[in-house]
Amino acid sequence: MALLEVEGLVKHFVADRSLFGRALAHVRAVDGVSFSLEAGKTLALVGESGCGKSTVSRLVLRLIEPDAGTVRFDGRDLRSLDAGALRAFRREAQIIFQDPYASLNPRMTVGQILSEPLALHDLVPAGRRGERVAELLHLVGMEPRLARRYPHEFSGGQRQRIAIARAFAVEPKLIICDEPVSALDVSIRSQILNLLRDLQDRLALAYIFVSHDLAVVKHIADRVAVMNLGQIVETAAADALFAGPRHPYSRALLSAIPLPQPRARRARVMLEGEIPSALNPPSGCRFHTRCPFVIDRCRNEAPGLVADGTGHATACHRVGDLPSADAILPAAAGFSPALEKLVAAFSRKTEGAGPAGVGIQSATPTTP
Amino acid sequence: MSAGPLVEIRDLRIRFHGDDGRVTHAVDSVDLSVANGATLGLVGESGCGKSVTSLAIMGLLPKQSAEITGAIRFDGLDLLQTPDQTLRDLRGNRLAMIFQEPMTSLNPSFTIGDQIIETILRHRGGSARSARGRAIELLRRVHIPSPERRIDEYPHKLSGGMRQRVMIAMALACDPQLLIADEPTTALDVTLQAQILELMRELKAASGAAIILITHDLGVVAEVCDEVAVMYAGEIVERAPVDEMFSAPQHPYTVGLLGSIPRLDHRAEQLATIEGMVPNMAQPPAGCRFAARCPFVQDACTSAPPPLVEVTPGHLSRCIRAPLERLVS
Numbered sequence: 001m002a003l004l005e006v007e008g009l010v011k012h013f014v015a016d017r018s019l020f021g022r023a024l025a026h027v028r029a030v031d032g033v034s035f036s037l038e039a040g041k042t043l044a045l046v047g048e049s050g051c052g053k054s055t056v057s058r059l060v061l062r063l064i065e066p067d068a069g070t071v072r073f074d075g076r077d078l079r080s081l082d083a084g085a086l087r088a089f090r091r092e093a094q095i096i097f098q099d100p101y102a103s104l105n106p107r108m109t110v111g112q113i114l115s116e117p118l119a120l121h122d123l124v125p126a127g128r129r130g131e132r133v134a135e136l137l138h139l140v141g142m143e144p145r146l147a148r149r150y151p152h153e154f155s156g157g158q159r160q161r162i163a164i165a166r167a168f169a170v171e172p173k174l175i176i177c178d179e180p181v182s183a184l185d186v187s188i189r190s191q192i193l194n195l196l197r198d199l200q201d202r203l204a205l206a207y208i209f210v211s212h213d214l215a216v217v218k219h220i221a222d223r224v225a226v227m228n229l230g231q232i233v234e235t236a237a238a239d240a241l242f243a244g245p246r247h248p249y250s251r252a253l254l255s256a257i258p259l260p261q262p263r264a265r266r267a268r269v270m271l272e273g274e275i276p277s278a279l280n281p282p283s284g285c286r287f288h289t290r291c292p293f294v295i296d297r298c299r300n301e302a303p304g305l306v307a308d309g310t311g312h313a314t315a316c317h318r319v320g321d322l323p324s325a326d327a328i329l330p331a332a333a334g335f336s337p338a339l340e341k342l343v344a345a346f347s348r349k350t351e352g353a354g355p356a357g358v359g360i361q362s363a364t365p366t367t368p
Numbered sequence: 369m370s371a372g373p374l375v376e377i378r379d380l381r382i383r384f385h386g387d388d389g390r391v392t393h394a395v396d397s398v399d400l401s402v403a404n405g406a407t408l409g410l411v412g413e414s415g416c417g418k419s420v421t422s423l424a425i426m427g428l429l430p431k432q433s434a435e436i437t438g439a440i441r442f443d444g445l446d447l448l449q450t451p452d453q454t455l456r457d458l459r460g461n462r463l464a465m466i467f468q469e470p471m472t473s474l475n476p477s478f479t480i481g482d483q484i485i486e487t488i489l490r491h492r493g494g495s496a497r498s499a500r501g502r503a504i505e506l507l508r509r510v511h512i513p514s515p516e517r518r519i520d521e522y523p524h525k526l527s528g529g530m531r532q533r534v535m536i537a538m539a540l541a542c543d544p545q546l547l548i549a550d551e552p553t554t555a556l557d558v559t560l561q562a563q564i565l566e567l568m569r570e571l572k573a574a575s576g577a578a579i580i581l582i583t584h585d586l587g588v589v590a591e592v593c594d595e596v597a598v599m600y601a602g603e604i605v606e607r608a609p610v611d612e613m614f615s616a617p618q619h620p621y622t623v624g625l626l627g628s629i630p631r632l633d634h635r636a637e638q639l640a641t642i643e644g645m646v647p648n649m650a651q652p653p654a655g656c657r658f659a660a661r662c663p664f665v666q667d668a669c670t671s672a673p674p675p676l677v678e679v680t681p682g683h684l685s686r687c688i689r690a691p692l693e694r695l696v697s
Contacts, residue, residue: 048557049528155645156414185413186584190628190639197638212558219630219639242632256562258587260629262610270566271559273513274527290559330632336615341696343627346620346663347640 001075002036003173003206004060009033009069011055015279027278029055031230033069034305037223039173042200042207044221044238046214046253050278052230053210057176060208061093062086073174091121094167098179100159104151110137110162111147117169136165140195157188164195168203178210193219215257218242226250229278229286232305236312245325246314249287255328261335267327285317293318373401374578375425375546380438382420382429393649394420396602398438399676402546402595407572407579409593409610411586411625415646417602418582422548424448425580426465427455443545461491464539468551470531474523480507480534481519487541506537510567529560536567543575550582565591586629590614598622601646601657604676608683618685618692620662656687664689 009030016025030052037043045053058064060071062078071078073089081089097103104113114136115129124132134144140161151159160180167175177196181189197220200207211217217224218238225235226249234247245251252269259266271290276282282289288298297317307313316322335343382395395417402408410418423429425440427447440447442463447455459465467473475483484503485496492499500519507515510533523531532552539547549568553561569592572579581593589596589610596613598606598621606619617623627640644661647653653660655670662669668688676686689695 048559186586186625187413187628187642190630191641191643193630194638194641213630214558215630215632218632219636252559254632256558257632258561258565258585258591259632260586260590260614260626262590262614268562270562274529275557275559335626338616338693338696339614339623339626342617342623342692343640345696346623346627347638348663 003039003074004037004208005070005072006036006056006060007034007070007072009056009059009071010067011052011059011064012067025279028230028281029278030059030066031281033227033230033232035225035232035235037174037206037208039206040200040204041222042209042220044209044211044217044224045227046211046217046224047227048212048253048275050229050275051227052278053227054178056227057095057178057208057210061095061176062089063095087121091123091170092172093174093176094170094172095176095178096160096163096167096180098182100156100163100183103163104159106151108150109147110149110151110154113151113162114147114166114169117166121170123170132169136169139168139199140165155188156184157191160184160188160192161195164192164199168199171203172205174206174208176208176210179212180209181216182211182213189216196220213257214242214254226253229276229281231286231315232313233287233315234313235305237310240310240312243329245328246312246319246322247287247316248291248293248318248322251325251328252290259330261330266330269328285315293322373403374443375400375402375580376439376441377401377421377425378439378441380421380424380440381436382417382424383435385433385435390650393602393652395424396652398599398602398604400597400604400607402578402580404545404578405572405576406595407581407593409589409596410580410582410599411584411589411596412599413584413646415649416599418599419550421599422465422550422580422582425546425548426459426463427452457491460487460539461542462545464542464544464547466532466535466539466547466549466552468554470528470535470555473535474531476523479520479522480526484519484534484538484541487538491542502541503537506540507534509540509571510534510537511563512537529556529563532556532560532564533567536564536571540571540575544577546578546580548580548582551584552581553588554583554585561588568592586614586625598625601652602649603657603686604684605658605686606684607676612680612683616680616683616691616693618679618683618690619658619687620664620689620692621658623692624661664692664695 010032011030012026012028014023015027018024033056045056047053059066111133114133118124118129118132133147137144137147142161181192184192209220221238224238224241225232228249234250245254252271255269273290276289284300285298285303288294303315303317305313305315377398377400380395380398384392384394398421412418424436436448481503484506485499488499488502504515504519507519512518512533553564583589593610596608596610597604600621606622617626624640624642630639642661647657655672656674659665659669674686674688676684679685679690
């Protein structure tokens with residue numbers, strides 16, 4: 001049985017009210033989203049601003065209530081949980097937010113931040129919490145003595161490590177990572193991605209990884225769901241999706257990523273126009289206003305998400321007669337052999353420097 | 369006009385004097401040049417000094433706290449010695465800049481038309497009517513649909529991608545010779561980023577302006593730049609034509625940056641990471657500033673600051689162990 005089963009999730013927000021409080025306009029943030037997630041696996045929700053990916057992640061945690069649809073976690077319907085059971089569920093499912101500057105309380109020390117969940121869920125007796133905090137810091141590659149410091153003393157990457165340690169404190173089964181690396185510099189981003197993968201391998205956690213960056217997603221996901229305006233337009237095993245994206249929107253997203261290869265020759269799917277608003281989504285297929293393959297049927301009839309035998313599902317009327325995606329895929333062997341060797345040498349040598357490399361001297365914030 | 373580069377920066381140093389007497393070395397001995405029609409990518413992570421360098425070119429650093437030495441030559445004129453009045457005539461005219469945040473760089477209480485027309489009238493004069501005509505033309509050039517109607521809209525009515533187009537239209541209003549774009553696509557979604565990058569390529573081909581593109585995204589650099597300068601801790605650590613930089617980087621920091629990008633063409637088990645942190649720029653280290661994080665470090669690296677030397681023709685590196693191929697063969 002899957003750890004998490006989401007079915008027909010709908011969430012509309014009221015965007016405008018009349019004088020008497022009657023709803024006049026709705027933002028259709030999430031409109032019929034279904035997926036499931038096995039224990040220990042990573043599902044990536046991918047899409048651009050306003051596609052509903054963050055709303056889905058909040059619905060899954062029941063931080064907001066859905067208008068329709070069910071979320072089943074470990075076989076239990078989340079809507080049936082009473083306050084006590086919901087609290088117990090919160091121990092099983094945690095979230096890491098995008099902005100490590102806003103998600104840590106500036107008035108609490110790292111030790112307090114990490115022992116709060118332990119106390120809330122009564123996991124570790126008060127006398128042993130210090131020990132557990134040290135363990136947690138060690139887990140995310142930080143020195144235990146940093147527990148006495150405040151968040152402002154740390155850099156963005158270190159704060160994100162603290163946020164990860166806080167999520168792990170309650171030993172959850174599921175962690176939602178909402179753009180956990182978007183606010184970080186490239187070199188720090190790779191540290192956090194490596195850490196998340198490493199922790200998953202060791203602790204068999206399931207992740208829902210919310211991101212707009214397909215390159216990051218390719219690195220971490222087992223399964224990918226591409227969202228556009230509140231709906232999933234394509235979902236498949238990560239390997240299958242990256243080897244052969246089917247929906248025109250997935251292809252556009254993939255081909256829009258700038259590659260670090262100056263001579264990379266590949267066709268682009270350039271989307272015209274702006275992302276339509278979820279306040280007034282286009283009729284029929286919600287992608288039809290930007291789709292290069294649009295036909296009349298797309299304007300009137302919304303396509304269903306249809307899966308083939310391998311579990312690769314696509315919501316597109318024209319999925320059968322689209323050209324091959326090979327032209328937009330990046331060629332393999334993007335790095336020169338010399339560079340591959342150098343990168344390998346670089347990584348090998350730094351590994352010897354310690355697992356996560358957060359040293360004593362690095363605890364002081366750097367001057368911007 | 370002279371045959372030399374359009375912009376030539378020599379030994380630029382910028383220090384910030386804080387209220388508490390602390391001095392931060394934001395930029396140290398930066399040498400750069402950009403030719404007419406060329407695009408230079410200035411790459412580095414937060415705090416490496418890339419934005420400060422661009423603000424110095426524009427003359428936008430606060431006079432009270434920033435101490436700037438060296439020379440910034442623009443078309444034969446030393447911008448650091450130029451009086452404010454002349455600088456004001458240059459900015460928005462022959463020098464233009466696009467910022468990262470299109471949400472905050474437009475004035476919310478004027479229509480986008482007013483803001484573009486103001487620039488045109490300030491530098492070019494002429495009638496309000498002809499300026500309006502030109503503003504509409506500019507909006508059309510940056511692919512804003514129905515510009516005749518859009519010109520009278522306020523910024524809040526436009527999406528992020530549209531606002532960035534308006535910013536670009538405004539920067540192009542007086543056909544600048546130099547355009548500085550500071551992370552122009554960072555705040556945008558990927559499909560919009562692709563549109564804006566395409567637009568920049570188009571404009572570069574059409575106008576022949578020199579562009580300095582500041583970014584942390586090496587993918588963006590590979591797509592639009594001719595030459596790249598990598599900055600680390602206030603210094604340029606590597607400078608090369610773009611193909612060279614991506615095929616045979618000569619500074620370990622660049623290698624680390626390239627290795628830490630998640631790639632679409634293959635899935636690495638582990639991404640490269642650059643361990644440790646950037647040095648505290650109130651007291652920069654004596655030797656190589658990257659030494660503490662460098663896997664190829666030797667004793668000699670920490671004793672004296674390494675010079676920026678030519679490793680292969682046109683390819684400069686601030687690493688005494690370059691050429692790096694030697695280390696892996």
